[in-house]
Amino acid sequence: MTEAVVTGLGVVSPTGLGTREFWSATVEGRSAIGPVTRFDADGYPARLAGEIAGFVAEDHLPGRLIPQTDRMTRLALVAADWALDDAGIDPSQHAAFDMGVVTASTSGGFEFGQNELRKLWSQGGQYVSAYQSFAWFYAVNSGQISIRNGMKGPSGVIVSDQAGGLDALAHTRRLIRKGTPVIVSGGVDAALCPWGWVAQLASDRLSTSDDPGGAYLPFDAAATGHVPGEGGAILLVEDAASARARGVAGYGVIAGYGASFDPRPGSGREPGLRHAIESALHDARLTADQVDVVFADAAGLPELDRVEADALAAVFGPGAVPVTAPKTTTGRLGSGAAPLDLAGALLALRHGVIPPTVHVRPDPAYRIDLVTGAAREIPLRTALVVARGYGGFNSAVVVRKAEPS
Amino acid sequence: MSHTPFRVDDLRRILREGAGADETVDLEGEILDTDFDALGYESLALLETGSRIEREYGISLGDEALAPHTTPRALIDAVNGELAPAPRT
Numbered sequence: 001m002t003e004a005v006v007t008g009l010g011v012v013s014p015t016g017l018g019t020r021e022f023w024s025a026t027v028e029g030r031s032a033i034g035p036v037t038r039f040d041a042d043g044y045p046a047r048l049a050g051e052i053a054g055f056v057a058e059d060h061l062p063g064r065l066i067p068q069t070d071r072m073t074r075l076a077l078v079a080a081d082w083a084l085d086d087a088g089i090d091p092s093q094h095a096a097f098d099m100g101v102v103t104a105s106t107s108g109g110f111e112f113g114q115n116e117l118r119k120l121w122s123q124g125g126q127y128v129s130a131y132q133s134f135a136w137f138y139a140v141n142s143g144q145i146s147i148r149n150g151m152k153g154p155s156g157v158i159v160s161d162q163a164g165g166l167d168a169l170a171h172t173r174r175l176i177r178k179g180t181p182v183i184v185s186g187g188v189d190a191a192l193c194p195w196g197w198v199a200q201l202a203s204d205r206l207s208t209s210d211d212p213g214g215a216y217l218p219f220d221a222a223a224t225g226h227v228p229g230e231g232g233a234i235l236l237v238e239d240a241a242s243a244r245a246r247g248v249a250g251y252g253v254i255a256g257y258g259a260s261f262d263p264r265p266g267s268g269r270e271p272g273l274r275h276a277i278e279s280a281l282h283d284a285r286l287t288a289d290q291v292d293v294v295f296a297d298a299a300g301l302p303e304l305d306r307v308e309a310d311a312l313a314a315v316f317g318p319g320a321v322p323v324t325a326p327k328t329t330t331g332r333l334g335s336g337a338a339p340l341d342l343a344g345a346l347l348a349l350r351h352g353v354i355p356p357t358v359h360v361r362p363d364p365a366y367r368i369d370l371v372t373g374a375a376r377e378i379p380l381r382t383a384l385v386v387a388r389g390y391g392g393f394n395s396a397v398v399v400r401k402a403e404p405s
Numbered sequence: 406m407s408h409t410p411f412r413v414d415d416l417r418r419i420l421r422e423g424a425g426a427d428e429t430v431d432l433e434g435e436i437l438d439t440d441f442d443a444l445g446y447e448s449l450a451l452l453e454t455g456s457r458i459e460r461e462y463g464i465s466l467g468d469e470a471l472a473p474h475t476t477p478r479a480l481i482d483a484v485n486g487e488l489a490p491a492p493r494t
Contacts, residue, residue, distance in 0.1 A: 130452040
């Protein structure tokens with residue numbers, strides 16, 4: 001069957017703009033979590049975030065795009081440029097209908113939307129930007145990437161919170177199998193504004209700690225929630241045959257995907273995560289012992305951490321596979337989290353290095369081999385990335401290292 | 406008309422604030438007779454521009470004044486037409 005291979009990475013992470021900066025910070029375990037600076041968070045219960053510092057949209061994007069874009073869209077457009085460049089693809093040299101865009105979104109352009117709603121209620125409807133008609137919208141990153149790069153093939157957006165970051169890659173693979181050779185995929189969210197903040201607070205999952213080193217501690221007995229962040233990654237995905245034809249092996253193949261939905265709370269039935277992971281392995285035609293590393297969802301809440309650790313122990317055996325959560329350096333990024341983990345996993349395969357989970361002292365009761373402290377050097381061929389979305393979404397993707405052509 | 410309170414520089418400012426400027430177009434140059442489409446402004450940019458003019462100057466513009474094939478000169482004339490005191494009868 002047609003294989004979908006990732007040939008380009010565009011990373012916009014709190015730990016680094018661009019793949020190189022991100023990867024060195026990730027391997028060294030440098031955390032970007034700190035006090036919120038994008039708005040005054042003093043009066044809120046949660047006050048830490050993983051923010052992207054030093055991103056000046058005007059340095060990268062045309063002036064016409066600035067008044068019509070939320071921060072998340074500016075970041076996504078730049079990440080898409082970088083992914084295309086990394087893949088060596090000039091979109092003007094490809095047929096417009098042979099290129100599509102499928103991104104994930106969690107919140108949409110909340111900061112843009114908040115500013116326009118403020119004008120609506122304080123000044124009146126006449127003061128609301130015409131661009132509010134789309135700038136807040138979930139699909140806007142896909143749309144703007146499509147317009148900027150002249151991509152008219154099948155496109156869309158997947159909205160299933162963090163799981164969507166993997167669901168978008170699965171849909172990307174589906175479109176490639178149906179005959180579109182180039183798809184821009186991934187996800188970028190950036191809802192670090194009061195509206196985005198209260199929306200996330202409503203989940204009751206945010207850490208209220210003021211200690212950047214102790215606020216987001218998945219699989220630690222001291223876990224009390226997570227820290228939100230902004231950013232993500234855009235991945236250029238191609239039909240492996242057409243990539244090979246132009247002499248490109250890429251980073252790795254999207255080898256397997258599985259998704260499930262949790263049973264009704266209180267039903268007593270097993271959570272859906274194990275099924276999603278097993279489906280992904282089955283789809284990749286791999287047995288559990290052929291998976292070399294797991295990039296965990298790492299919710300940072302005891303009950304959710306237990307569900308994930310139990311699923312991993314059930315599929316792989318207790319402590320049988322190295323598990324890591326580099327998102328402890330960035331916070332949880334909504335739809336951007338899983339694409340960033342996929343970028344990290346593909347770089348891990350390429351370099352034979354498992355980046356560490358920072359700040360965490362693993363609770364042995366979870367029975368997982370969590371990579372903490374320093375990065376672990378080990379030959380890697382396959383990686384599993386796990387993502388869960390608020391409301392019961394579970395998704396898992398297996399990536400396999402690309403063999404040099 | 407001797408009374409022209411809305412000038413091309415006012416339009417330039419409002420275009421920049423509401424819709425930005427295309428780097429390939431010299432907005433400071435001779436733009437009066439180039440249509441908005443060629444200046445890089447699509448219908449939504451003109452909707453935003455019209456809305457800003459309307460609220461700043463307290464007038465109401467018709468759809469034709471803001472169509473993509475109109476020119477800055479036509480829009481400026483339309484705005485000044487709305488701003489001109491009504492003729493005494």
